Amino acid sequence: MRGFKTAALSFLLSTSLAQLVPRTYDTHDFFAIHLDDSIPPEYIASLLGAHHEGQIGNLEGHHKFSIDREQGPAVETLLEALRVQRKLRRRGGDDDNLLQKRDDGLDDGVLWSQKLALKQRLHKRGPVDFPEKHVRQEAASPEGEAVSRQKRIASDLAIKDPLFGSQWHLFNSIQVGNDLNVTGVWLEGITGKGVVTAIVDDGLDLNSEDLKDNYFPEGSWDFNDNLPDPIPRLSDDQHGTRCAGEIAAVRNDVCGVGMAYDSKVAGIRILSKPIDDADEATAINYGFQQNHIYSCSWGPRDDGQTMDAPNALVKRAMMNGIQNGRDGRGSIYVFAAGNGGARDDNCNFDGYTNSIYSVTVGAIDRLGNHPPYSEACSAQLVVTYSSGGNDAIYTTDIGQKCTERHGGTSAAGPLAAGAIALVLSIRPDLTWRDVQYLLLETAVPVHADGDEVQMTPIGKEFSHQFGYGVVDTYSLVQKAKTWELVKPQAWYTSPWLRVQKEIPEGDQGLASYFDITSDMLKQANFESLEHITVTMNVNHTRRGDLSVELRGPQGIVSHLSIPRESDEADSGYEDWTFMSVAHWGESGEGVWSVVVKDTKVNERVGVFADWRLTLWGSSIDAESQLPHPLADEHEDDHNIEDAQYATVSIKPHTKTTPPASATDHADRPVNEKPSEAPAKPTTPAVPPTPVEEELTPTGSVVPTAVASDGFLPSFLPTFGTKPHTQIWIYASVSLILIFCIGLGIYFQVQRRKRLRNNPHDDYEFEIIDEDDDDAEAPLAGRTGRKRRGGELYNAFAEESEEELLSEDEEDMYRDQPSAFNEKMQHKNEAES
Numbered sequence: 001m002r003g004f005k006t007a008a009l010s011f012l013l014s015t016s017l018a019q020l021v022p023r024t025y026d027t028h029d030f031f032a033i034h035l036d037d038s039i040p041p042e043y044i045a046s047l048l049g050a051h052h053e054g055q056i057g058n059l060e061g062h063h064k065f066s067i068d069r070e071q072g073p074a075v076e077t078l079l080e081a082l083r084v085q086r087k088l089r090r091r092g093g094d095d096d097n098l099l100q101k102r103d104d105g106l107d108d109g110v111l112w113s114q115k116l117a118l119k120q121r122l123h124k125r126g127p128v129d130f131p132e133k134h135v136r137q138e139a140a141s142p143e144g145e146a147v148s149r150q151k152r153i154a155s156d157l158a159i160k161d162p163l164f165g166s167q168w169h170l171f172n173s174i175q176v177g178n179d180l181n182v183t184g185v186w187l188e189g190i191t192g193k194g195v196v197t198a199i200v201d202d203g204l205d206l207n208s209e210d211l212k213d214n215y216f217p218e219g220s221w222d223f224n225d226n227l228p229d230p231i232p233r234l235s236d237d238q239h240g241t242r243c244a245g246e247i248a249a250v251r252n253d254v255c256g257v258g259m260a261y262d263s264k265v266a267g268i269r270i271l272s273k274p275i276d277d278a279d280e281a282t283a284i285n286y287g288f289q290q291n292h293i294y295s296c297s298w299g300p301r302d303d304g305q306t307m308d309a310p311n312a313l314v315k316r317a318m319m320n321g322i323q324n325g326r327d328g329r330g331s332i333y334v335f336a337a338g339n340g341g342a343r344d345d346n347c348n349f350d351g352y353t354n355s356i357y358s359v360t361v362g363a364i365d366r367l368g369n370h371p372p373y374s375e376a377c378s379a380q381l382v383v384t385y386s387s388g389g390n391d392a393i394y395t396t397d398i399g400q401k402c403t404e405r406h407g408g409t410s411a412a413g414p415l416a417a418g419a420i421a422l423v424l425s426i427r428p429d430l431t432w433r434d435v436q437y438l439l440l441e442t443a444v445p446v447h448a449d450g451d452e453v454q455m456t457p458i459g460k461e462f463s464h465q466f467g468y469g470v471v472d473t474y475s476l477v478q479k480a481k482t483w484e485l486v487k488p489q490a491w492y493t494s495p496w497l498r499v500q501k502e503i504p505e506g507d508q509g510l511a512s513y514f515d516i517t518s519d520m521l522k523q524a525n526f527e528s529l530e531h532i533t534v535t536m537n538v539n540h541t542r543r544g545d546l547s548v549e550l551r552g553p554q555g556i557v558s559h560l561s562i563p564r565e566s567d568e569a570d571s572g573y574e575d576w577t578f579m580s581v582a583h584w585g586e587s588g589e590g591v592w593s594v595v596v597k598d599t600k601v602n603e604r605v606g607v608f609a610d611w612r613l614t615l616w617g618s619s620i621d622a623e624s625q626l627p628h629p630l631a632d633e634h635e636d637d638h639n640i641e642d643a644q645y646a647t648v649s650i651k652p653h654t655k656t657t658p659p660a661s662a663t664d665h666a667d668r669p670v671n672e673k674p675s676e677a678p679a680k681p682t683t684p685a686v687p688p689t690p691v692e693e694e695l696t697p698t699g700s701v702v703p704t705a706v707a708s709d710g711f712l713p714s715f716l717p718t719f720g721t722k723p724h725t726q727i728w729i730y731a732s733v734s735l736i737l738i739f740c741i742g743l744g745i746y747f748q749v750q751r752r753k754r755l756r757n758n759p760h761d762d763y764e765f766e767i768i769d770e771d772d773d774d775a776e777a778p779l780a781g782r783t784g785r786k787r788r789g790g791e792l793y794n795a796f797a798e799e800s801e802e803e804l805l806s807e808d809e810e811d812m813y814r815d816q817p818s819a820f821n822e823k824m825q826h827k828n829e830a831e832s
């Protein structure tokens with residue numbers, strides 16, 4: 001009896017403790033580590049004294065580890081030292097002797113690592129500037145013929161949904177033609193059967209009468225509350241349900257219908273609480289063989305001053321989805337362009353929407369106008385209908401209700417996802433790139449007042465405001481029926497191009513050129529261009545003053561970046577990657593130029609440091625084309641000294657902001673070979689910058705500035721190496737020092753903890769039992785037994801033995817990372 005009481009008490013205690021510390025982040029630090037295949041995660045866990053939490057979602061080789069808070073900093077220091085060592089080793093050469101090989105295998109085993117943290121950096125892109133009392137458009141004289149056609153369609157398809165008549169985005173009986181032109185597809189019997197769209201959002205009301213028949217539980221998970229069902233739990237968790245309704249609201253007598261009303265929707269809940277990058281990475285690959293499309297109506301803040309991208313782990317997950325999702329055809333990521341249009345925000349400042357792997361969808365209103373909130377950018381592929389023009393989107397809501405107030409680009413993205421669901425239901429074999437081709441091939445160009453349209457060499461009209469135009473579901477599906485699959489993706493990446501010059505203020509710009517020859521492309525197995533990305537470094541004391549144009553060899557101008565009134569950041573662009581779809585279909589060959597402008601004449605100035613561009617497109621020879629390696633953490637890891645000198649010139653004074661039309665070549669040297677002098681500046685507004693031009697064929701290296709010989713105070717040895725090598729030597733020496741100190745502290749803490757727990761056993765570090773090596777068997781050859789460090793590590797291996805033994809028990813939780821986390825939390829609490 002007494003025993004029972006104690007047990008009950010401790011159970012109560014532990015549950016109340018669990019309530020006090022609901023997040024393991026309160027007591028633990030978490031790390032994501034990419035391990036070499038040859039290293040078992042349990043071995044790493046034992047070396048670090050950490051706990052292996054499991055693989056990160058569907059990302060092979062990537063694991064999550066947790067460790068007591070107090071030991072976190074030492075692990076962090078160790079991982080940082082390993083990172084520096086990897087970097088040094090990659091740079092190789094004369095620095096080799098500096099790198100003493102570790103004997104525990106860590107330096108070969110750890111390929112990449114990152115400390116994780118809980119963050120709430122992703123925000124919904126719901127309705128903005130939506131009038132409180134909107135005018136129902138039905139009041140304005142409805143067109144008789146269209147209304148009766150709408151009724152006939154509803155009756156032919158047995159649609160009895162009471163809201164269908166109001167769902168103007170599906171059939172617009174007032175502004176005839178301003179809709180997604182989907183009903184003809186339904187009449188052909190194409191309604192989305194067999195396709196699943198995952199709504200990555202704030203939940204999905206799976207009990208909704210309008211959704212439950214199309215709900216797909218196997219593809220769903222709640223990452224905010226660690227539960228299988230993504231139930232909207234917060235009072236404002238309606239966003240995901242509304243988006244789901246737009247795609248797959250059931251054809252019944254509740255609310256309206258979805259674009260693909262016989263398709264399924266899963267809910268992946270991530271927006272209702274802070275999450276870490278491992279959760280995010282897991283979420284966007286969740287169930288990626290069954291979930292075909294991921295509809296994402298969120299992103300970094302749309303405040304006109306944020307510039308934020310998914311970090312390496314999430315980028316890899318996205319690439320993993322592209323390469324391995326949907327049986328290797330690629331998960332389809334659909335992203336809302338963003339609602340910061342009225343605040344000078346631009347979807348190229350958002351690393352999700354400007355990824356080549358996402359379909360970026362902006363909004364157009366029912367009158368065919370640009371709603372001020374919808375962001376423009378060169379990465380935007382298409383638009384669909386959404387709020388604005390005194391109306392919004394009618395869809396399902398939480399709590400058995402309907403809404404007539406869904407809007408923003410949040411409402412636009414899911415409609416594109418719905419159209420794609422219809423396409424995949426008849427052509428499940430299409431790859432992620434086929435889907436993008438089909439969208440741009442069949443979109444209907446928009447001609448709105450004041451919008452700049454460029455006619456591209458493949459005869460498509462592109463505008464930064466509307467991309468290639470509005471989705472026309474009927475033509476999209478027709479084209480898909482006979483679409484021939486594109487060949488695998490190829491890419492050509494230029495070297496880093498060093499500019500390192502002050503940017504003149506005013507409408508001048510600093511232009512840098514790179515000539516891509518047909519040989520370069522042939523060597524890269526590159527046939528024709530799809531996306532183009534430009535990664536660049538610009539130092540500037542006010543980022544909002546900058547703008548960047550990419551001018552292609554065939555006269556198309558991409559506005560990669562625009563000035564932003566409220567962007568006060570003094571960081572410039574740090575390895576930021578911009579993207580454009582405006583050059584789609586070009587050969588890629590010719591002179592590309594990047595023009596950086598400092599649009600405001602003030603005391604805030606800057607330097608265009610370096611850049612490089614990557615052409616992405618289809619391959620010449622499909623057989624020999626390999627997939628791109630997973631997003632490399634070292635992708636942008638370069639020293640400016642290594643960059644090739646780029647040809648540069650001060651841009652001649654051109655007309656202000658609006659881009660030149662495709663035919664207006666007069667004032668830019670884009671079609672000139674770099675060996676011919678670009679036009680001289682006619683009116684150099686601000687004279688300070690060097691106007692000298694290094695006009696050499698790119699490819700040959702002609703230094704323009706003499707790099708100083710060293711940066712070190714003269715009393716420090718330079719080892720006779722180049723300045724950057726010196727930096728490396730000193731940086732690594734100090735890191736090794738920090739590492740050793742960190743390690744010292746770590747062992748001290750460990751030792752004290754042990755002594756505290758086990759006051760009589762102070763030999764622990766000296767006794768190494770030969771038989772205890774099993775856990776390290778795969779690495780036995782590498783485990784040094786002579787060095788002190790090695791012994792200490794062995795001692796740690798022993799410590800986590802218990803965790804290693806309980807491994808079987810953990811296995812059943814592998815595919816439920818969150819339940820597993822909770823269990824571990826209880827276990828840890830019970831132990832403490």
Ligand SMILES: *[C@@H]1O[C@H](CO)[C@@H](O)[C@H](O)[C@H]1NC(C)=O
Nearest residue numbers: 177181183184185472474475
């Ligand atoms: C819409 O679909 C119909 C078939 O239902 C098709 O004839 C028409 O060309 C499409 N486009 C427009 C703008 O109506």
Ligand SMILES: *[C@@H]1O[C@H](CO)[C@@H](O)[C@H](O)[C@H]1NC(C)=O
Nearest residue numbers: 500501538539607608609640
């Ligand atoms: C740009 O700024 C960074 C950080 O402030 C600095 O390390 C770097 O040297 C600067 N580069 C140039 C080209 O001014």
